[in-house]
Amino acid sequence: MQPAEAVDLAVATGAAAVVLVEGESDRGAVEATARRTGLDLVARRVLVVSMGGASGIAHFVGRLGPPGLGLPLAGLYDEAEIGYVRRGLERVGWFPRYRGSRQDLFEDGPARADLAARGFHACVTDLEDELIRALGVDAVLEVVRAEGEMARFETFAHQPDHRREPVEAQLHRFLGTRSGRKIYYPPRLLEALPTGAEPACLVGVLHSVLAEPG
Template sequence: MAAFRDAVTTWAAGGPGEPGHRAHTLAARLPVRTAVLLEGPSDVAAVETLAACRGRDLAAEGVCVLPIGGAMSAGRFAALLGPPGLGLRLTGLCDANERRFYARALERSDATRPGFFVCTADLEDEFIRALGTERVIALIRAEGDGRPLDTFLNQPAQRDRTTAQQLRRFFGTKKGRKIHYGRVLVEALGPDRVPAPLAGLFAAL
């Protein structure tokens, strides 16, 4: 499945004919039935971690989880993977302010349900609201990031923001931090606290 994901990513980036042929070949061999389109690697980390927590092997189920490199790429990936291309079922997560890109992608690719699940702001916001800001801060400190967090919170630009807004911004201040906490926050969730968009996504797989 990793090879299929790499072939699709290269194909979507405009690589020559070989990546497309390889994607078709791998899709038939595996076989792949569903593509989960996610904006970036931190979302992929969260989805894959939740799958592991639930004892699900998405690759074995024919589900390919793909980072598409931003919402504006949704149309390109949907055209390659949906009914006009490989004919896979399409689903995924998107941020509320990026919903239009995904809606347009589904319409253009003539994809049918289950469609995409929308986060109120983004997936980090969903986790913060599910866990509560105090719990999230405790997790950050337990991961050894207490000092960077305190330094960040003392910046003048953060003083007028809510704690939830500060935490969301903190996760994006260092390369790899959003990916790391995508795993940490999922692992901290109880079975009854999984955010609705993520729960809906898994129910559709």
């Protein structure tokens, strides 16, 4: 979605707050987590916007938050994209300009904590990694089996490029090998989790966007 399209959608739906995410898989995971935890995003007028990557976040923040529509914002991002997120929030005056290097920012725990305090939560390393760790390898394999893809996964895992990798890495690559699978699996992996075991980044972004202003 383009920033202008997001603005039009926010106005048309009467959005009261927006969650910015990198892609459709993240959007599906946020919405699935809301359903699991009893949060009605439609009733709360919370719009989840897929930006098509983190590099353009400054444009979305500027159009949807201050100085644009002025809506409360929260966000979910992969930890490697922290530089884009930080700079996007700097542009609207939420942080002073960061003077260190990108690598320093990536390794700076307080910088990530500052972003989380503003409602922007990091997936470590990304959404798939968060879900695999939360669920555990055996349970993820059960989900793959239930979806009728165990034979495909085994074929993938035995390819020369992947056969020496840990199963966690094989699953991570398999879940991201095509866009349809990347979008399809996160809600199903979330459904397989025990209640209360949802990744902290997903729970955190919902708590942030639904928090009372001030």
